[in-house]
Amino acid sequence: MNHEIRTSEVKGWGADKNPLDRPAYPMWHQPEEGTGAHWIEPEKQEMKFTVLKSIERPAMTSAFGTSVPPSGLSGAIRKFAFKYSESSFGHWIPLLIADRVDMVEGVLDDLKHGHIPNVFKEMGLKSEFKYNRKSAIKKTMVGALMLGAVPLLYTYLRRKHARPIN
Amino acid sequence: MLAMDYRGPYRVRAVQKSTPDIEHPNDAIIRVTRSCICGSDLHLYHGLVPDTRVGTTFGHEFTGVVEEVGSSVQNLKVGDHVLVPFNISCGSCLYCQNQLYGNCHEVNPGATAVGGIYGYSHTAGGYDGGQAEYVRVPFADVGPYKIPHDLDLDDAVLLTDVFPTGYQAAEMGGVKEGDTVIIFGAGPVGIFAAKSAWLLGASRVIVIDQLDYRLEFVKRFAQCEAYNFREMEDPVVFLKKITDWQGADVCIDAVGAEAAGSAMQRLTGVKLKWQAGSAIAVQWAINSVKKGGVVSIVGVYGPTGNLIPLGNAVNKGITIRMNQASVKRHLPRLIEHIQAGRIKPSEIITHKIPLEEVAEAYHIFSSKLDNCIKTILVPPSEMH
Numbered sequence A: 001m002n003h004e005i006r007t008s009e010v011k012g013w014g015a016d017k018n019p020l021d022r023p024a025y026p027m028w029h030q031p032e033e034g035t036g037a038h039w040i041e042p043e044k045q046e047m048k049f050t051v052l053k054s055i056e057r058p059a060m061t062s063a064f065g066t067s068v069p070p071s072g073l074s075g076a077i078r079k080f081a082f083k084y085s086e087s088s089f090g091h092w093i094p095l096l097i098a099d100r101v102d103m104v105e106g107v108l109d110d111l112k113h114g115h116i117p118n119v120f121k122e123m124g125l126k127s128e129f130k131y132n133r134k135s136a137i138k139k140t141m142v143g144a145l146m147l148g149a150v151p152l153l154y155t156y157l158r159r160k161h162a163r164p165i166n
Numbered sequence B: 001m002l003a004m005d006y007r008g009p010y011r012v013r014a015v016q017k018s019t020p021d022i023e024h025p026n027d028a029i030i031r032v033t034r035s036c037i038c039g040s041d042l043h044l045y046h047g048l049v050p051d052t053r054v055g056t057t058f059g060h061e062f063t064g065v066v067e068e069v070g071s072s073v074q075n076l077k078v079g080d081h082v083l084v085p086f087n088i089s090c091g092s093c094l095y096c097q098n099q100l101y102g103n104c105h106e107v108n109p110g111a112t113a114v115g116g117i118y119g120y121s122h123t124a125g126g127y128d129g130g131q132a133e134y135v136r137v138p139f140a141d142v143g144p145y146k147i148p149h150d151l152d153l154d155d156a157v158l159l160t161d162v163f164p165t166g167y168q169a170a171e172m173g174g175v176k177e178g179d180t181v182i183i184f185g186a187g188p189v190g191i192f193a194a195k196s197a198w199l200l201g202a203s204r205v206i207v208i209d210q211l212d213y214r215l216e217f218v219k220r221f222a223q224c225e226a227y228n229f230r231e232m233e234d235p236v237v238f239l240k241k242i243t244d245w246q247g248a249d250v251c252i253d254a255v256g257a258e259a260a261g262s263a264m265q266r267l268t269g270v271k272l273k274w275q276a277g278s279a280i281a282v283q284w285a286i287n288s289v290k291k292g293g294v295v296s297i298v299g300v301y302g303p304t305g306n307l308i309p310l311g312n313a314v315n316k317g318i319t320i321r322m323n324q325a326s327v328k329r330h331l332p333r334l335i336e337h338i339q340a341g342r343i344k345p346s347e348i349i350t351h352k353i354p355l356e357e358v359a360e361a362y363h364i365f366s367s368k369l370d371n372c373i374k375t376i377l378v379p380p381s382e383m384h
């Protein structure tokens, strides 16, 4: 067990030994030079589409993101989730479900625009072949077997169902 | 512009999107020069963060050049080279006034517990991130920091998150001269936490991970001890044994919600999502710290709840401190450390990948292929 690292050999050892040299000491501390803000209260960003707001807030925040407004079924589920507080599973579980629904909607949207998603490329699997050939080949074989199993199972089930009941 | 586009768990691609607009008088538009993939992005990529919408652009660690400023921006001008802390902060709420920039209350309508983070789901404000050619930067007078001329861009981009986060992890541990510090996780955050523990005067620094190549790296980079928990029957007993059976003064969790090492925690936390991630690193931290010691958590967890040994924490009288890093606050001092040659953050960068190949970049980092530690995405304009 090497317990033998001498602090004198460590570059910069103890440079911030004194708590006063540490930038976040004490934790609550108003900087003399200010924070860069030159307002008492920030101006409000204009809301151009639905932005979901936590019910633990009385009003919208001064700024917010404008990425992907809620839409479709996933959007409806998200709106439902925002009826509940951040303290409730009623908020977080629907949001996780909405995320999965959104993924399906994403694929449908791609197809609608005539784009078949290249899942192999989107999952970055080229690098799996490059750096982890063995596991990549194994995964592909398992995948192929499973894909192969679908038509087999289908034929089997059809035959079974086709059998006359007597 | 070219931008990363999230399509669902484990699926991302590079697509053309419209360039962002000024939405608020204190916005700036930045042309991105470097952006990183972070361990935090993996939680999004794996579908663990609620309200991660398909079509979002990730990326909260980036540098760039100011392209356009809103009408009220005073501290930045077009052409300035800046590094942008991952926290979006208004500069004037109670928390920002006190430099808790990671806890700003004015930038995330979707949640009150979390502040605003670029490209980090609608649970963190619904902002598009910097894994793109351009990005909207709100409160441009507060967050962005002009890059000093002698600072390398690759060092600068690591100041937007992982170096300050690792430093703050050690700082929240209240490391004193003579302390023994154990760090769980030898990813970028853990690596910087290890180096920072020395800067604060630790006498012994021990790092735990499961990946030998990362352990080898941290041993060299941070001149510390490093051990693989896969080779231990019980990591807590191992750590007690090498610390005179008392445990460490400070334990740091630099792993977060996808921690390996416990089938039960992985099943309930990652697979079934009955808890907000696997909390085995916190469990080990609580159980391997000395009585009266400090556990410092920077690993990221979901919003619901986790299985941790609270009883042991109470009985041992330990202090648990944790937060999102307040990046802006740390910058001047950490830049001094770089300029004084005490640390060279960019040494952790193992991969530079064109933004077009973002899907491969995520897969390599996520699956820890090709000895990956830190990945930088380079936009087309910067490929020379």
Ligand SMILES: NC(=O)c1ccc[n+]([C@@H]2O[C@H](COP(=O)([O-])OP(=O)(O)OC[C@H]3O[C@@H](n4cnc5c(N)ncnc54)[C@H](O)[C@@H]3O)[C@@H](O)[C@H]2O)c1
Residues within 6 Å of the ligand: B038, B039, B040, B041, B042, B043, B161, B162, B165, B184, B185, B186, B187, B188, B189, B190, B208, B209, B210, B211, B214, B229, B254, B255, B256, B257, B258, B259, B260, B261, B280, B281, B297, B298, B299, B300, B301, B323, B324, B325, B373
């Ligand atoms: N609080 C903040 O401000 C902040 C900022 C950045 C990152 N983070 C979080 O910090 C964590 C680490 O980030 P990173 O970029 O270094 O990620 P990373 O994924 O590169 O590294 C995590 C490391 O932990 C190791 N690991 C897994 N299980 C372990 C265990 N039980 N014990 C010890 N090591 C274990 C993994 O092998 C890996 O090397 C993530 O959760 C990330 O979200 C927090």
Ligand SMILES: [Zn+2]
Residues within 6 Å of the ligand: B038, B039, B040, B041, B060, B061, B086, B161, B162
């Ligand atoms: Zn990060």
Ligand SMILES: [Zn+2]
Residues within 6 Å of the ligand: B089, B090, B091, B092, B093, B094, B095, B096, B097, B103, B104, B105, B106
């Ligand atoms: Zn604020």
